[in-house]
Amino acid sequence: MDIKGLERTANKVRIGIVTAVHSAKCGHPGGALSSADILTYLFFQEMNIDPANPKKEDRDRFVLSKGHSAPGYYSVLANRGFFPVEDLKTLRHTGSYLQGHPDMKHIPGVDMSSGSLGQGISAAVGMALGAKLKGANNRVYCLLGDGEIEEGQVWEAAMFAGFRKLDNLVLIVDNNDLQIDGHLNEVCSPDPIDEKFKAFNFNVITINGNDMAEVAKAFEAAKAVKDKPTAIIANTVKGKGVSFMENQAGWHGKAPNDEEFETAMKDLERLGEEIG
Numbered sequence: 001m002d003i004k005g006l007e008r009t010a011n012k013v014r015i016g017i018v019t020a021v022h023s024a025k026c027g028h029p030g031g032a033l034s035s036a037d038i039l040t041y042l043f044f045q046e047m048n049i050d051p052a053n054p055k056k057e058d059r060d061r062f063v064l065s066k067g068h069s070a071p072g073y074y075s076v077l078a079n080r081g082f083f084p085v086e087d088l089k090t091l092r093h094t095g096s097y098l099q100g101h102p103d104m105k106h107i108p109g110v111d112m113s114s115g116s117l118g119q120g121i122s123a124a125v126g127m128a129l130g131a132k133l134k135g136a137n138n139r140v141y142c143l144l145g146d147g148e149i150e151e152g153q154v155w156e157a158a159m160f161a162g163f164r165k166l167d168n169l170v171l172i173v174d175n176n177d178l179q180i181d182g183h184l185n186e187v188c189s190p191d192p193i194d195e196k197f198k199a200f201n202f203n204v205i206t207i208n209g210n211d212m213a214e215v216a217k218a219f220e221a222a223k224a225v226k227d228k229p230t231a232i233i234a235n236t237v238k239g240k241g242v243s244f245m246e247n248q249a250g251w252h253g254k255a256p257n258d259e260e261f262e263t264a265m266k267d268l269e270r271l272g273e274e275i276g
Helices: 003-024 029-034 036-046 067-080 085-090 120-134 152-163 193-199 212-223 258-275
Strands: 061-064 140-145 169-175 203-208 230-235
Touching: 003 029, 003 036, 003 067, 003 085, 003 212, 003 258, 029 036, 029 067, 036 067, 036 140, 036 212, 061 067, 061 120, 067 085, 120 140, 120 152, 120 169, 152 193, 169 193, 193 203, 193 230, 203 212, 212 230
Parallel strands: 061 140, 140 169, 169 230, 203 230
Antiparallel strands: none
16 A cells, blocks of 8 residues: 555544544543554554454564553554444443453454553563564564653563564554653653663664654664664654644543534544545
């Protein structure tokens, strides 16, 4: 798929995110919207996956370490064909398999249940090591939040990955500069993020994570790296694509009402027209 096609798909993913959260009347739209371009590139271009056979042994693995951004994960899986897009409207409903955090036992395409911040990266590192020990060629991708990396467990896992030279591992930090309580530098800044990962023997690439061309170049560059895991620091806009959500910490974990939903849909419709 070319860049324009990926941008159009990312817009569909954003529509799915807002639709799901509005239907649930709760959830986390801000960080799901900021990472929609990254998720779209991974699931539509980068990863070796098959919606018809979600458990195939040689598939690439993905771990959403910031599990609260599940609406984005679910939307990209649905749009990729793992389950019906219509099911996004059941998000968090009683009896739905699409609950507030990813569940590997019930959701096709989910490789790891997640939600407790900081833990997903450890699972991803274990998957990458396991592939190395088996001599397998599959790659492992893990999406973290910038607020999440304030957790100490993240750096224990990073230390291990760098020491073991897990070049089949790619971490992506959704660096939108906002967490639930506000800006990172007002809460507990993890900066400089790039230098920290470099200190743990990572290849580090910094990009605009809402620019699909830059996203594509970063993942292509990561494939060429040997003897080091890669950390992609993706500078993004929280709430990207929805005018009243952009750069607003209050939209970390809040659903739009009916009027706000209509405004959001118009924003995304207009964005789709601009993409062409």
